[in-house]
Amino acid sequence: SEGLPGQRAKQLIQEIQRSVATGPLELQRYNEDGVRMVVNESVELLNEMQELMGEEEISDLPNPVKVALFVHDASMKRNKRCLQAYLYHRDEAIKQLRWQYGAVLPEGVRSNMSRHEQDFFSKYGKLLVDYNDEVFGNDSVMSITSDLTPPKDLMVEVRVMVDCGEIVTEAGTINLRKDTTHSVRRREVEELIRRGDVKEITAHEAL
Secondary structure (H helix, E strand, O other), rough: OOOOHHHHHHHHHHHHHHHHHOOOOOOOOOOOOHHHHHHHHHHHHHHHHHHHHHOHHHHOOOOHHHHHHHHHHHHHHHHHHHHHHHHHHHHHHHHHHHHOOOOOHHHHOOOOOOOHHHHHHHHHHHHHHHHHHHHHOOOOOOOOOOOOOOOOOOOEEEEEEOOOEEEEEEEEEEOOOOOOEEEEEEHHHHHHHHHHHHHOOOOHHHH
């Protein structure tokens, strides 16, 4: 039943399983109520343990009380492991999202994060930027978050899926208005391609 210790923690693990099933970059909405209930349940278990023990030494307690203490302790540890697994999985997914989308997340993804997760995303992004500057220099166009698969062509034809405004390219400033097409260097729009703001037009589609 819902009242059994560990049931709420189990639900958090089931959320992870559903998230993995839908894809590595699918981040479900942060279950603030579920996390809070697991924490509160653990606090209640601790309080009950203290009441059961009273001022007695564990060795002096009746066996039924010792068994109850063991079950409470095991339930608390299980809750802790489930919480750690839930938060760790989400942190790893958030790291992947930073590599996939860059510094700006789609609102539908960002809104699924807790305030602390949004802060983690920003700090992780700053670490990537600082490391990138250390490796390539502040003025370099190189980026460690660029696509690790070598591109077939330096220039790509892209169709703009959403209004992106103006970007500065080696050929000058271009305005990326929705439904327009442009020929640009891949590295100049690579992050926009990953985010889905622009779509690369293949040779087959161009025909």
